[in-house]
Amino acid sequence: MPVVFIAHSKQVAxxxxxxxxxxxxxxxxxxxxxxxxxxxxxxxxxxxxxWTLVKKEERAEADEQAVQDKLAAKEKRVxxxxxxRLRGFQGxxxxxxxxxxxxxxxxxxxxxxxxxxxKAKPADIAAYLLQNALK
Numbered sequence: 349m350p351v352v353f354i355a356h357s358k359q360v361a362x363x364x365x366x367x368x369x370x371x372x373x374x375x376x377x378x379x380x381x382x383x384x385x386x387x388x389x390x391x392x393x394x395x396x397x398x399w400t401l402v403k404k405e406e407r408a409e410a411d412e413q414a415v416q417d418k419l420a421a422k423e424k425r426v427x428x429x430x431x432x433r434l435r436g437f438q439g440x441x442x443x444x445x446x447x448x449x450x451x452x453x454x455x456x457x458x459x460x461x462x463x464x465x466x467k468a469k470p471a472d473i474a475a476y477l478l479q480n481a482l483k
Contacts, residue, residue: 352378352415352482353385353404354474357396363433364442369426372443374473375399376419376481378412394440395433403474405482412439419481423447441477448476 354374361371375393379385382404389399416425416439424442428434448468457463466472 349406349408350378350380350410351382351385351404351406352376352410352478354402354477355389355399356402356470356474357394357399359398360394360396360440363395364426367431369442372445372473373426374402374441374443374477375439376416376441376477377439378410378415393437394435402470403478405478407482415481418483419477422480423477443473443477445473448473451476 354376356374360375361373364373365371377385377388377393379388385401385404389401393399419425419441423444425438426434426440426442428436428438428440434440445468449466452466452468452472453463456466468476
C-alpha cells in the first residue's frame with residue numbers, strides 16, 4: 349500500500365537558511381511502503397545525509413505528482429531549477445510557521461479549548477502538511 353511521508357533534514361535546513369529559503373524545509377514524497385520510504389531517504393535526496401522520517405500515512409491510492417500539487421497550492425514548493433543542489437527533485441517545500449501555528453490555534457478553538465499561543469514542532473508541521481496534501 350502506498351505511503352505518503354514527510355521528512356526533515358537539518359543539513360538541508362541549514363543550507364536553506366544559507367541561500368535565503370529559511371530553515372523550515374520539508375520533503376513530501378510517496379513510496380510503495382515504509383521500507384521503500386526509508387530506502388529513498390537513505391539515498392540522500394537534495395544532498396542531505398541526515399533525513400528523518402517525521403510522519404507517514406498509508407493511502408489506498410497516492411499519486412506523487414497529484415499529492416505534491418495539492419500541497420503546492422497551500423505552501424511554497426522550492427523550484428529545483430533555481431537550486432542545483434536539489435538535483436531536479438520536486439518535493440521540497442518551504443513552510444511558513446505562521447500558517448501552521450494558525451492552523452493549530454483554530455483547531456484547538458474548534459475543539460472547545462481556550463485558544464493560546466502554540467509553538468509548532470516538526471510533528472505538528474508534518475501533520476499540517478499531510479492534511480493539506482491529502483484532503
